[in-house]
Amino acid sequence: MDFIVLSLIKAGLIAFVLLTTLAYLQWVERKVLAHIQLRPGPRRVGPHGLLQPLADVIKLLTKEGYVPSHVNKPFYFLAPFLGVVLALLAISVIPFGPEIEIAGVKTQMGMTDLSVGLLFILGLTSVGVYGVALGGWASNNKYALLGGLRSSAQMISYELPMALALASPLLLANTLSFREIVGTQEGFYFGFLPRWAIFQMPFPQVVAFILYVITAFAETNRVPFDLPEAENELVAGFHTEYSSLKFAAFFMAEYANMITVTSIATLLFLGGWHPPFPRELGSDFIPPLLFAAGGAVMLFHGVTQPRGKWDNITLPVFGLIFLGIAALFAGCAVLPMLEPVRQILLPVFWFAGKTGILLFLFIWVRGTLPRFRYDQLMRFAWTFLFPVAVVNLLATSFFVAVFSN
Amino acid sequence: MPTSYPQLYFPILVQAVIAIAVAGGLIAGSYFLGKKVRNRAKDMPYECGMQPQGTARERFSVKFYLVGMLFILFDIEAVFLYPWAVVYRELKMFAFVEMLLFIVLVLAGFFYIWKKGALDWSREETTVQGGSETRKAA
Secondary structure (H helix, E strand, O other): OHHHHHHHHHHHHHHHHHHHHHHHHHHHHHHHHHHHOOOOOOOOOOHHHOOHHHHHHHHHHHOOOOOOOOOOHHHHHHHHHHHHHHHHHHHHHOOOEEEEEEOOEEEEEOOOOOOOHHHHHHHHHHHHHHHHHHHHHHOOOHHHHHHHHHHHHHHHHHHHHHHHHHHHHHHHHOOOOHHHHHHOOOOEEOOOEEOOOOOOOOOOOHHHHHHHHHHHHHHOOOOOOOHHHOHHHHOOHHHOOOOHHHHHHHHHHHHHHHHHHHHHHHHHHOOOOOOOOOHHHOHHHHHHHHHHHHHHHHHHHHHHOOOOOOHHHHHHHHHHHHHHHHHHHHHHHHOHHHHHHHHHHHHHHHHHHHHHHHHHHHHHHHHHOOOOOHHHHHHHHHHHHHHHHHHHHHHHHHHHHHHOO | OOOOHHHHHHHHHHHHHHHHHHHHHHHHHHHHOOOOOOOOOOOOOOOOOOOOOOOOOOOOOOHHHHHHHHHHHHHHHHHHHHHHHHOHHHHOHHHHHHHHHHHHHHHHHHHHHHHHOOOOOOOOOOOEEEOOEEEOOO
């Protein structure tokens, strides 16, 4: 019965980390968008606005949860419920590190590893369309209806190239379990080039990766594919009639979906938790250097040129925390007695790093690109992405059939 | 290393319970928390403050159904690809030729619907007679 206790502990831990990440992803998005647009972003609540997510939660809790009398009640409540449940459920099959041993107990990092992991996630995201479509229809509002319709047509149109783009790295890996897919990407060519799917012989999956990232933007209804909630045409699209925590539920689902799709991209194309170059060439020293550089910059700014009211206290504190993390990573890289800690920390660092870079890309694109027109959006999916995905799949299968052993 | 089905799927059950608790908590919370004030203006569908004209249960463009139908046709092809990709290294060239034939057939259908204009959203829809009024695309 060990596995019951173990899964409960892991589930609690992952739920806590995930919910915190969701709240702070919102903060990061607002900060990054603000800096792209030359604004400071949230900075009133706590140092650098770091308590803003908490304030937002309190605000949403105390807002009026209005249920308009013109809505179709069962489906109106079902829509955000479905969205959140499916988005959180998808996280359960995503691994974020190798098998580890803590105090004699062997366990995987990640909740479970299904032999059909990828199909499980594809199934859940397909059902996710219902959340948006039902929300739009049940609201009994013309804008919401249009948003829901647009979004269901858009999500199913982009699901097709996405399914094809995900099938081509599978030709290299020949398994649907995420852990085994990452396992096939371990190792290096010529001693330095990682065997990630985007570099893997006989046919590097660069095209499939780009296709997947594009369709992932569309599947999560993000800019430039945010027509379901195009605020200057449709008020707020499918969630126009939703308020307070029901509105928060839709947002939570969107951010959880973002984390899921970026994790899948990392696992399938970017080698999961494997470092970008071998340990012999010093990949263990990247995390301490990054954290030390960040900590040093914060410490320096806090001591010499504090700009805000509390900067002379908060910046040095954060700088010291970062330097402490850097020291921990440096210890892992140098001291053999910290090997068990290293085996936990480094895979998590590389996995979180790659996922974080992709999440930053999502925010960066939102700050940079304008929205598609609807006919352009549909034409792009069917007459460009779909044929390209088919050609890429056939090319991959041809090269694998001819050149692999 | 868990191997049996209960061990593999128990974490998913736990996660499902957590997800249902979070989602249910959010929706129930919005029902019980916060003050409630109802009035007629607030109860109208929100359409930028204008008086709503007509109902939202309108007829909409048939193209949305068309996309749904096309999606089902082509997504079945995508479903076939996954088991094919998993056993690919055992079958090699045989699997490639078989799938090539299948994809060529699917692509023939794809080019047919493309030339028929089913994928063209910018084309002006042929007007449909609905009683005395003439409707255009939504």
